Amino acid sequence: MKGKNMAEGKDYKIIDVKEGNILDEFSTDKVILRGTYPYENSAFAENLEIQIIPEKGEVITKKIPYSGYFLKLFLEDFTLNGRDEIMVRGSFGGSGNFAIATIYQYKDNMLKEIFSQDMFDKKYKFKARYLDDYKVEITSDQLKRKYIIDISSKDKSVLDIIYNSDGTVKKGVLPYVSSINEAFPVNYVYRDNYNLLTQQRIIGVSNADTIGVMESFIDFKDGDFKNFYSRATIMGQKYDNKMRMSVNYK
Structure with a gap:
């Protein structure tokens, strides 16, 4: 899947794809993490967003205010609600080697950030x-x-x-x-x-x-x-x- 990032004039690329029960306890939803790569042959991605593609219904898109390296998705139930939350893992890079660790929960027809490295700090x-x-x-x-x-x-x-x-x-x-x-x-x-x-x-x-x-x-x-x-x-x-x-x- 590709899409044009009009703000940057660059193509979105898929970074990771997972399936889980995000919207409902028994649903099967495809979750896509995508973004743009400003440098060729680099693990650094920016302009990140999560897309949820349900079996039925409209695609849900959530912009993520982070940029980093080696990004990946992890879907599991963190809140004991019977549904999967979406975790985005990665690294900011640099000598500090700080982690990107943000978790989103689907609630009230939207994705809400319930944890991040900044919230913890x-x-x-x-x-x-x-x-x-x-x-x-x-x-x-x-x-x-x-x-x-x-x-x-x-x-x-x-x-x-x-x-x-x-x-x-x-x-x-x-x-x-x-x-x-x-x-x-x-x-x-x-x-x-x-x-x-x-x-x-x-x-x-x-x-x-x-x-x-x-x-x-x-x-x-x-x-x-x-x-x-x-x-x-x-x-x-x-x-x-x-x-x-x-x-x-x-």
Whole structure:
């Protein structure tokens, strides 16, 4: 399927196609993700839109306000309403490697966005700071939780940027938690609907310095989402045959 994008003067191209029961519990609807490619032989697409082609009735079109790489569709029931929601997954690209993770629900004869990386950032904020004695604290006011990570095994050249010789934190040095880098649909064996697992990097002295990862499990109900469980995980470290630890910053 092709269509002319009059605004850009370029042809729409199909990016991905899936089938699911979007409009009704027992319907079979074709879902098409399409957009334009400004560069030849590139995975980057823009001017995105979702088209729903039902077995009977008119085509439903929804413009998506994102552009990115490696875009694909995922159709499953997130809200436990017996119908599939439409998830668009992809990457914004760049050194931050931020994820496109947006979910649309068909309701009242239209598609409504019920989750996105931007909506998550506004609803749940994680703050990070260095503590004395080589630790990092991550807090969330919304979740009323804090997480502590020990970074004492990091390379001395990195620790010297952050800490004084007595182990106290130098002024003006702050870690931070990025926006969503990955988002994975997950299904527990005892549940009929899907949840979402998101990952955010905890970043230290540079973008290449990943201290750890914040993982959040998202549940959906009544067209809204809730972070029902979060945890801070550390990055694995390499070690040689003599069991001496060396930090892996990748």
